Amino acid sequence: MTTSVVLPVLTRQHLIDPEICIRCNTCEEACKKGAITHDRRNYAVDAERCDACGDCLPPCPTGAIDSWRRVEQPHPVAAQLGWDALPEEITEAASGAAPMPQSVVEMVKEASFGQGGPAPPPWSAAHPYVGLYTPDRPAEATVVGKRRLTGDDSEVDIEHLVLDFGKTAFPILEGQSIGVLPPGATEDGRPHALRLYSTASPRDGERPGSNNLALTVKRVTRDLDGKPVRGVASGYLCDLEKGDRVRVTGPYGTSFLMPNHPGAKLLMICTGTGSAPMRAMTERRRRRLSRGEGGSILLFFGARRRSELPYFGPLMKLPKELIDVELAFSREPGQPRAYVQDRLRGRAQDVARLLSDDDAFIYLCGHKRMEQGVFEALAEIALSHEIVWADLKQRLRTEGRLHVETY
Ligand SMILES: Cc1cc2nc3c(=O)[nH]c(=O)nc-3n(C[C@H](O)[C@H](O)[C@H](O)COP(=O)(O)OP(=O)(O)OC[C@H]3O[C@@H](n4cnc5c(N)ncnc54)[C@H](O)[C@@H]3O)c2cc1C
Ligand code: SF4
Ligand code: SF4
Known part of the structure; x- marks a missing residue:
C-alpha cells in the first residue's frame, strides 16, 4: 500500500519592507480595498483583503510596498506590525511544498510588472541617494525664499518655497522628492505622517552651486x-515665513529620473504642481545647453486658468530651441475647455514621432485624474500610427522610458 503525502501549497503574500518604508501613508491612501493599515511602528498588508491589484505600487516613493514572499500561511497583520525586517523567503525546494498555483504567480507578475510596479530609471540617469534622512533623524532646512505663484485674484494658492540646508549634505536629483514632517499630532495623538514634495530645482540648487532646493506646494x-x-502639511508649508526651520526626510525616488546623456528627447505631461519635476529637469537642461548637452523637450502643461499655472511667466520666456510648450486651460474665461489630452491629440504627429523614437523618455506628473485621459490619448495616437499602445507602454516601462507620478 502506498501512502500519499499532502504537500503544503505555497502562495505569494504581498508585504511591506519595514527597513525601507518611510511611513508616508501613500499606499494606505492608494489602496481602495482597505488592505493596508498601520500603527505607530509599521505599515502592514491584510492578506484577506489584498487582491494584488497593484494600485499601491507606483505611488510608493521607496519601493517598500513591492515586497512579496512565498508563504504556507499568510503572516497576520499583528505579526507584520512587530517586524524590524521582512522574513526570509522560503523556497519550494526547502519547504518541500507544492509549487505556487499559477494564477497567483501571474497575479503577482501582473501587479509588479504590468500597469504598476516601479519602472527602472533611464539607463543614463545619475545615481540617486535615497533615505539619507529619516523621521527619527531628519535634516533641518531653513526657508530662504517664498513667493506666491498663482495670481492674487485666484482662489488657488500655490507657493514656491526655497529650503536651504546650510552645511548639511542633501544630494537630490531632478524627479526625486523630499519628505516634510509637519509639526503637531493627529487627533489620536500620533505625530503627523510625513508628506512628499517633488524638488522643483535641479541637482545643483535653485541657484547654481547653492545647497538648497525649491518646492512647488499647493495649499489643499x-x-x-x-x-x-x-x-496639514500643505497648509503648514504655505504658511511658513523666511527664516522658519523645517524638518525634512529623504531624498526619495529611484525611478522618475532624467536621462543624463545629451540628445535624449523628453516628452513631459503635467498639471498643477506636477510641474515641479518638469521645472527641475528643464532648468537642468537649460544650464547644460552651453555645453552642447541639448535634446528636445515637448511639454504639455494643464491648469484651470492661466493665473493658476505655476511658473507661467518664466516658462514663456524660455527659448524655443530648449522647450516647445503646449498649454491647456480647462476654465479660462471666454475660451473653450481644453485638457492636456486635447493638446496631445492636437500634436499627434509630433507625439507619434516621439513614441517611435528609442531615445525619447516620457514623464507624467500631477493630478491622479489626468492619468486615464492622457493614456487614452496616447493609445489613440499610437493606434493611428499602427503602434499597439499596450505593447509599447510595457516596453517603455521596462526600458525606463515611461515614468508616472500622480497624487
Ligand atoms: C511622490 C509625490 C510627490 C508629490 N509632490 C507634490 C508637490 O510637488 N507639490 C504638492 O503640492 N503636493 C505634492 N504631493 C502631494 C503631497 O504629498 C500631499 O499629499 C498634499 O500636499 C496634501 O497633504 P496635506 O497634508 O496638505 O493634506 P492632508 O491633511 O493629508 O489631507 C487633507 C485632505 O485632502 C485630501 N488630499 C490629499 N492630497 C490631496 C491633493 N493633492 N489634492 C486634493 N486633496 C488632497 C486628503 O484625502 C484628505 O481628505 C506629492 C505626493 C507624492 C506621493
Ligand atoms: S507608500 Fe511605500 S514608503 Fe510609504 S508607507 Fe507605503 S510602503 Fe511605506
Ligand atoms: S495590491 Fe491592491 S489590494 Fe493589495 S494592498 Fe496594494 S492596492 Fe491594496
Missing part, C-alpha cells in the same frame, strides 16, 4: 470629493 483646501478641508 478641498478633499478629492470637493469637501472643505485644511491640508
Whole structure:
C-alpha cells in the first residue's frame, strides 16, 4: 500500500519592507480595498483583503510596498506590525511544498510588472541617494525664499518655497522628492505622517552651486470629493515665513529620473504642481545647453486658468530651441475647455514621432485624474500610427522610458 503525502501549497503574500518604508501613508491612501493599515511602528498588508491589484505600487516613493514572499500561511497583520525586517523567503525546494498555483504567480507578475510596479530609471540617469534622512533623524532646512505663484485674484494658492540646508549634505536629483514632517499630532495623538514634495530645482540648487532646493506646494483646501478641508502639511508649508526651520526626510525616488546623456528627447505631461519635476529637469537642461548637452523637450502643461499655472511667466520666456510648450486651460474665461489630452491629440504627429523614437523618455506628473485621459490619448495616437499602445507602454516601462507620478 502506498501512502500519499499532502504537500503544503505555497502562495505569494504581498508585504511591506519595514527597513525601507518611510511611513508616508501613500499606499494606505492608494489602496481602495482597505488592505493596508498601520500603527505607530509599521505599515502592514491584510492578506484577506489584498487582491494584488497593484494600485499601491507606483505611488510608493521607496519601493517598500513591492515586497512579496512565498508563504504556507499568510503572516497576520499583528505579526507584520512587530517586524524590524521582512522574513526570509522560503523556497519550494526547502519547504518541500507544492509549487505556487499559477494564477497567483501571474497575479503577482501582473501587479509588479504590468500597469504598476516601479519602472527602472533611464539607463543614463545619475545615481540617486535615497533615505539619507529619516523621521527619527531628519535634516533641518531653513526657508530662504517664498513667493506666491498663482495670481492674487485666484482662489488657488500655490507657493514656491526655497529650503536651504546650510552645511548639511542633501544630494537630490531632478524627479526625486523630499519628505516634510509637519509639526503637531493627529487627533489620536500620533505625530503627523510625513508628506512628499517633488524638488522643483535641479541637482545643483535653485541657484547654481547653492545647497538648497525649491518646492512647488499647493495649499489643499478641498478633499478629492470637493469637501472643505485644511491640508496639514500643505497648509503648514504655505504658511511658513523666511527664516522658519523645517524638518525634512529623504531624498526619495529611484525611478522618475532624467536621462543624463545629451540628445535624449523628453516628452513631459503635467498639471498643477506636477510641474515641479518638469521645472527641475528643464532648468537642468537649460544650464547644460552651453555645453552642447541639448535634446528636445515637448511639454504639455494643464491648469484651470492661466493665473493658476505655476511658473507661467518664466516658462514663456524660455527659448524655443530648449522647450516647445503646449498649454491647456480647462476654465479660462471666454475660451473653450481644453485638457492636456486635447493638446496631445492636437500634436499627434509630433507625439507619434516621439513614441517611435528609442531615445525619447516620457514623464507624467500631477493630478491622479489626468492619468486615464492622457493614456487614452496616447493609445489613440499610437493606434493611428499602427503602434499597439499596450505593447509599447510595457516596453517603455521596462526600458525606463515611461515614468508616472500622480497624487
Ligand atoms: C511622490 C509625490 C510627490 C508629490 N509632490 C507634490 C508637490 O510637488 N507639490 C504638492 O503640492 N503636493 C505634492 N504631493 C502631494 C503631497 O504629498 C500631499 O499629499 C498634499 O500636499 C496634501 O497633504 P496635506 O497634508 O496638505 O493634506 P492632508 O491633511 O493629508 O489631507 C487633507 C485632505 O485632502 C485630501 N488630499 C490629499 N492630497 C490631496 C491633493 N493633492 N489634492 C486634493 N486633496 C488632497 C486628503 O484625502 C484628505 O481628505 C506629492 C505626493 C507624492 C506621493
Ligand atoms: S507608500 Fe511605500 S514608503 Fe510609504 S508607507 Fe507605503 S510602503 Fe511605506
Ligand atoms: S495590491 Fe491592491 S489590494 Fe493589495 S494592498 Fe496594494 S492596492 Fe491594496
